[in-house]
Amino acid sequence: MSAEQEVVVSVDRARCVGTGLCAATAPADLELGPDGRARPRRPRSDAVDEVTDAAELCPMEAIAVHRAATGERVAPLW
């Protein structure tokens, strides 16, 4: 995957309730921190399918995925 397709994953930690669903879905990009809330593991990701799934599965809608090059929102799209 080219750098143009990379995405940035962000977590609204105030909304996160620590289910761990995102870390199980996209383990390369999301993990639970010491406070039990999710956080990104790297500044950019090429695992677009996994992080998109994680954003769409989060029950708190706490995860957002944006295209790194353009800022376009990739997920969730509702």
Ligand code: SF4
């Ligand atoms: S799926 Fe959502 S609520 Fe659950 S740990 Fe991840 S960010 Fe937090």
